[in-house]
Amino acid sequence: MTVLVLGGAGYIGSHAVDRLVEKGYDVAVVDNLVTGHRAAVNKKARFYEGDVRDQDFLNGVFDKEDIEGVIHFAAFSVVPESMKKPLKYFDNNTAGMVSLLEVMNKHNVKRIVFSSTAATYGEPKQIPIKETDPQIPTNPYGESKLMMEKIMRWSDEAYGIKFIALRYFNVAGAKEDGSIGEDHHPETHLVPIILQVAAGERKELAIFGSDYPTKDGTNVRDYVHVVDLADAHILALEYLKAGHDSDAFNLGSSTGFSNKEMLEAARKVTGKEIPATMAPRRAGDPSTLIAASDKARKVLNWQPRFDNVEDIIRTAWNWKQTHPQGYNDRTEEK
Ligand code: NAD
Ligand code: UDP
Numbered sequence: 001m002t003v004l005v006l007g008g009a010g011y012i013g014s015h016a017v018d019r020l021v022e023k024g025y026d027v028a029v030v031d032n033l034v035t036g037h038r039a040a041v042n043k044k045a046r047f048y049e050g051d052v053r054d055q056d057f058l059n060g061v062f063d064k065e066d067i068e069g070v071i072h073f074a075a076f077s078v079v080p081e082s083m084k085k086p087l088k089y090f091d092n093n094t095a096g097m098v099s100l101l102e103v104m105n106k107h108n109v110k111r112i113v114f115s116s117t118a119a120t121y122g123e124p125k126q127i128p129i130k131e132t133d134p135q136i137p138t139n140p141y142g143e144s145k146l147m148m149e150k151i152m153r154w155s156d157e158a159y160g161i162k163f164i165a166l167r168y169f170n171v172a173g174a175k176e177d178g179s180i181g182e183d184h185h186p187e188t189h190l191v192p193i194i195l196q197v198a199a200g201e202r203k204e205l206a207i208f209g210s211d212y213p214t215k216d217g218t219n220v221r222d223y224v225h226v227v228d229l230a231d232a233h234i235l236a237l238e239y240l241k242a243g244h245d246s247d248a249f250n251l252g253s254s255t256g257f258s259n260k261e262m263l264e265a266a267r268k269v270t271g272k273e274i275p276a277t278m279a280p281r282r283a284g285d286p287s288t289l290i291a292a293s294d295k296a297r298k299v300l301n302w303q304p305r306f307d308n309v310e311d312i313i314r315t316a317w318n319w320k321q322t323h324p325q326g327y328n329d330r331t332e333e334k
Contacts, residue, residue: 001026001066001067001068002025002026002027002028002065002066002067002068003020003025003026003027003028003067003068003069003070003071003237004027004028004029004030004061004062004065004067004069004070004071004109005017005020005027005028005029005030005045005070005071005073006029006030006031006052006070006071006072006073006074006100007030007031007036007072007073007074007075007115008027008029008030008031008036008041008045008047008071008073009029009031009033009036009037009038009040009041009047010031010035010036010040010073010074011040011171011181011182011183011184011226012073012115012168012171012226012229012230013029013031013036013071013073013074014036014037014040014041014042014180015174015175015180015226015227015229015230016071016073016229016230016233016234017029017041017042017045018042018175018180018230019227019230019231019234020045020234021042021044021045023234025234027042027044027045027046028045028046028047028048028061028065028067029041029045029046029047029048030048030050030052030058030061030074031047031048031049031074032049032050032051032052032074033049035076035184035185037183037326037327037329038329039327039329040180040183040327046065048061051096052074052096052099052100053091053092053095053096053099054099055099055102055103058099058100058103059103059106059107062103062104062106062107062109063107067107067109068109068111068241069109069111069112069113069237069240069241070100070104070109070111070112070113071112071113071114071233071237072097072100072112072113072114072115073115074096075092075093075096075115075144075145076088076089076092076093076141077117077141078141078188079119079139079141079142079284080188080282080283080284082139082140082141082144083139083140083283083284086140086143089140089141089143089144090140090143090144090147093141093144093145093147093148094144094147094148094151097147097148097151097152098151100112101151101152101155101159101161104161105155105159105161109161110159110160110161110162111161111162111163111237111240111241112152112161112162112163112164113163113164113166113233113236113237113240114148114149114152114163114164114165114166115145115166115168116145116146116148116149116165116166116167116168116248117141117142117145117167117168118167118168118169118170118222118250118252118289118291119137119138119139119141119142119145120135120137120142120145120146120149120167121133121134121135121136121137121142121167121289122134122135122136122137122138122142122286123136123138123286124286124288124289127256127288127289127290128254128290128291128292129250129289129290129291129292130250130292130295131167131248131249131250131292131295135149138284138286139284149165149248152165152246153246156246162240162244162245162246163240163246164236164237164239164240164246164247164248164249165247165248165249166229166232166233166236166248166249166251166296167248167249167250167251167291168224168229168251168252169221169222169223169224169250169251169252169253169289169290169291169293170189170190170221170222170223170224170252170289171223171224171225171226171229172189172190172191172192172223172224172225172226172309172312172313172316173191173225173226173227173306173312173313173315173316174226174315174316174318174319175226175227175315175319176227176315176318178315178318178319178321178322178323180319181315181316181319181320181323181326182226182316182319183323183326183327185330190221190259190262191223191262191266191312191313191316192316192320193205194262194263194266194274194313195266195270195313195316195317195320196320197272197274197275197276198266198270198272198274198317198320199320199321199324201324203275204275204276204277205263205274205275205276205277206276206277206278206279207259207260207263207276207277207278207279208259208279208280208281208282208285209278209279209280209281209282209285210278211281212281212287212288213287214258214287214288215258216258216260216261217260218258218259218260219258219259219285219286219287219288219289220256220257220258220287220288220289220290221256221257221259221262221288221289221290222252222253222254222255222256222257222289222290222291223252223253223257223262223309223312224251224252224253224304224306225304225305225306225311225312225315227305227306228302228304228305228306229251231302231304232249232251232296232300232302235300235301235302236249236300239299239300247299249293249295249296249299249300249302250291250292250293250295250296251291251293251296251302252290252291252293253291253293253304253307254290254291254292254293254294255290256288256289256290257309261309262309262313263276265309265310265313266313266317268310269310269313269314269317270313270317
């Protein structure tokens with residue numbers, strides 16, 4: 001039987017495909033390559049280029065493959081863009097989920113592991129954030145993902161399609177051998193941007209906001225290594241295969257690092273000066289986001305291997321140094 005990975009050519013999806021293959025699963029990938037990279041997909045996985053919203057295409061894939069479960073990464077995820085183009089997010093993300101669940105139901109595929117996000121919580125009421133805390137997104141991206149969680153819940157009620165929603169906090173790093181990594185265009189995430197400065201591709205890092213109520217005035221985030229995150233998806237799929245009910249889990253380290261601390265850690269890892277300036281706050285940034293992630297550890301038996309940010313940054317730096325142009329398959333920014 002086959003695991004179908006939607007969005008498997010993207011940053012996190014390609015690491016999940018790689019881990020699935022390493023663990024002996026038979027894997028098929030669907031991706032329209034809108035932000036993903038064909039070269040990121042492990043060669044042992046069968047690749048279908050197409051859009052999740054294209055039901056004729058998707059039905060064709062489900063006809064060909066004997067699918068035991070789906071892992072769904074395919075989505076847009078840039079918060080500021082979602083503020084300007086909300087419908088783009090509801091169309092690709094939310095309508096994409098409706099399309100996928102219709103095809104799954106038609107083909108009697110009853111398990112889905114889903115990339116959700118800390119952005120579904122919005123401004124936290126308490127730290128660390130628990131899975132049972134209120135979900136009140138502050139941007140269309142988070143709203144589109146919360147809607148996807150709700151659509152899965154009702155599809156479970158009606159059709160018995162069981163789901164695990166994995167709410168990621170801040171994902172960073174790369175496979176340790178440096179063969180796959182993060183390559184977004186444009187890049188918006190803190191760690192790869194810091195490393196672009198370290199590599200001399202950007203002049204300086206702009207730190208967004210220095211007057212937050214945190215230890216040093218900059219935002220605090222909870223970082224998780226991409227391969228540890230990938231492993232959580234496999235555990236979640238096995239959990240559903242064992243007959244457990246639908247559920248949601250935070251994935252983080254339960255430790256917070258400020259943006260200044262991340263910069264210092266990167267300076268240490270790279271040995272580079274990494275010039276930085278303080279800039280105004282970025283709209284929509286919560287002050288502190290830290291996950292309570294003991295539920296995933298207890299229930300899924302998730303045991304992340306990376307427990308400090310320097311090690312996480314080191315893997316990203318290894319990828320950056322061995323692939324200065326990323327996958328080198330983009331001629332212009334999207
Ligand atoms: P990514 O953009 O690298 O990967 C998304 C992949 O999905 C790409 O390969 C893209 O081509 C594909 N895709 C998008 N829309 C599609 C469609 N309609 N049909 C087929 N393929 C489509 O993003 P990522 O950083 O790997 O994130 C993966 C998932 O994790 C996203 O759903 C995102 O919301 C979620 N997430 C990411 C982070 C993070 O820190 N990167 C944090 C929380 C949640
Ligand atoms: N950030 C920053 N400068 C940048 C990019 C990000 O100061 O060039 C900050 C951002 O404001 C946030 C943190 O880094 O406080 C993490 O941002 P990222 O976009 O990586 O992830 P998010 O927390 O938004 O999911």
